[in-house]
Amino acid sequence: MTQDDVYRTVGYQLKRVQAALRAAMDAALRAHGLTTPQYACLEMLGQRPELSNAELARGAFVTRQSMNVVLRNLEEAGLVSRPATAPSGRALPTRLTEAGERVLEAARADVLAVERRMTAGLDRAQAEVLLRQLDAMAEALAGSDG
Amino acid sequence: MTQDDVYRTVGYQLKRVQAALRAAMDAALRAHGLTTPQYACLEMLGQRPELSNAELARGAFVTRQSMNVVLRNLEEAGLVSRPATAPSGRALPTRLTEAGERVLEAARADVLAVERRMTAGLDRAQAEVLLRQLDAMAEALAGSDG
DNA sequence: TGCGTCATGTCAGAATTCTGACATATGCTC
């Protein structure tokens, strides 16, 4: 039965593409001494400084605990910095250091090249439609669990 | 800058949808006592019996070692069975037990419901185009690392 | 036959991520 072939479902192909993307990104980031989660973290901070650990975790779709490990490694590497005490509440606003900005800028070029390679078969209009469809799919699933 | 917003890249939205899909599947499968990797394994065996551990691993985009853990748990739960000795080479052809087939059939209904919910906004033609695009994206990335 | 290559299953250990729990800080309601 070709119709119900699991390998031809959107869910399976989604996982396949994501696995390939993760592998390609890891390969591209290795030269910069970064992992994919670390890069995701830097990228979010680059676009929106002062993000807290919990906000970063939500943006990267991992738990606070997992993001905390990533953040500590980045802090130890001198790429991000957090104040010792929270200015309000318990949230610690994180910022890129100068070294972090440099590494991010260099890594971003290679990551964008991966993204372009992945979407090379799509023109601008198709990419727009795809983005909207993916957004709709995420929203449709978010209704029941988060 | 909205144009280069990381949150509006195909890569990010891909990860977002996949995270939502994984959460939805885990939630749906919990009632059947299965995890998503376990279900993926059963589904592949349901469509193609006699698959080896290494083949299942490639199909699920994990290492042989990871799949081996999944397989052992499924074996312990009595849902799959493997011969004690390899009929040829070292590969151990895995099969669903009767209990495995029953669990798979029950779980599949709920998983398909999740897939339908995710793609509810797409008509048949759009879904076909999406599948082809995802396939092309995976192929484009596979060139360098897989 | 003998050798080199490849694929497979498996062991050992580390890295990553998760669940569960707890203390702290804010804001809302009474």
Place this chain on the structure above:
DNA sequence: GAGCATATGTCAGAATTCTGACATGACGCA
């Protein structure tokens, strides 16, 4: 002010997945 819900950071421990390594069996080729 007192009480409660919510959000955050963090600790502890388990589960999952990975990298590295090794032995075994099949296959191609000299």
